Amino acid sequence: MERERVEPVQLQDLIEKAKLGDRDAFGELVALHQNEVFTLAVRLVRDRELAADVSQDAFIRAWRAMPKFRGDAKFSTWLHRITVNTAWTHRAKENRVRLDPLDAIVTEPRAATLDPVRAGEAASAAPKIEEALMELTESIRAVVVLKDVYGWTHTEIADHLSISVTAAKVRLHRGRKELRRLLDGYQDGAS
Numbered sequence: 001m002e003r004e005r006v007e008p009v010q011l012q013d014l015i016e017k018a019k020l021g022d023r024d025a026f027g028e029l030v031a032l033h034q035n036e037v038f039t040l041a042v043r044l045v046r047d048r049e050l051a052a053d054v055s056q057d058a059f060i061r062a063w064r065a066m067p068k069f070r071g072d073a074k075f076s077t078w079l080h081r082i083t084v085n086t087a088w089t090h091r092a093k094e095n096r097v098r099l100d101p102l103d104a105i106v107t108e109p110r111a112a113t114l115d116p117v118r119a120g121e122a123a124s125a126a127p128k129i130e131e132a133l134m135e136l137t138e139s140i141r142a143v144v145v146l147k148d149v150y151g152w153t154h155t156e157i158a159d160h161l162s163i164s165v166t167a168a169k170v171r172l173h174r175g176r177k178e179l180r181r182l183l184d185g186y187q188d189g190a191s
Contacts, residue, residue, distance in 0.1 A: 044087035144175035
């Protein structure tokens with residue numbers, strides 16, 4: 001099912017109804033955001049089945065927390081935060097490290113805005129980028145994905161990873177530098 005475009009006023013109306021306990025309104029919010037929540041969960045836990053569990057639990061947590069949603073952040077950002085926290089909880093329960101494959105990056109909305117040549121280049125580069133990302137440490141990879149894929153601010157990243165803003169910036173810098181090193185020569189070799 002393709003996600004319908006919802007105007008901000010309609011989205012706000014759904015949010016307000018869901019805050020008051022309207023399950024149908026919340027169901028529509030789930031339908032609008034399920035793909036992005038699942039994609040984030042896959043990137044964080046690196047397992048599609050576990051990501052499905054994380055997504056479901058994230059939406060359950062969101063439903064329970066709806067009355068407390070203040071609107072300080074966009075609804076999608078709030079859902080992302082819940083998903084990140086849920087993924088960390090699941091990962092801690094299973095006591096294993098699983099993180100951030102970017103196999104779906106070219107299916108994100110950003111890729112749809114690329115011209116066909118750039119979209120093709122992005123699609124062919126995705127496996128190499130994912131491989132390079134997997135070389136990064138967990139803490140650095142999480143910052144790179146949240147900043148460069150999801151567009152989170154340094155403050156949002158710091159808050160949700162329980163690190164300082166400076167640490168988020170340093171990890172992002174180190175991650176990008178390491179990715180450049182790992183991908184050095186890929187463009188020349190791909191030509």
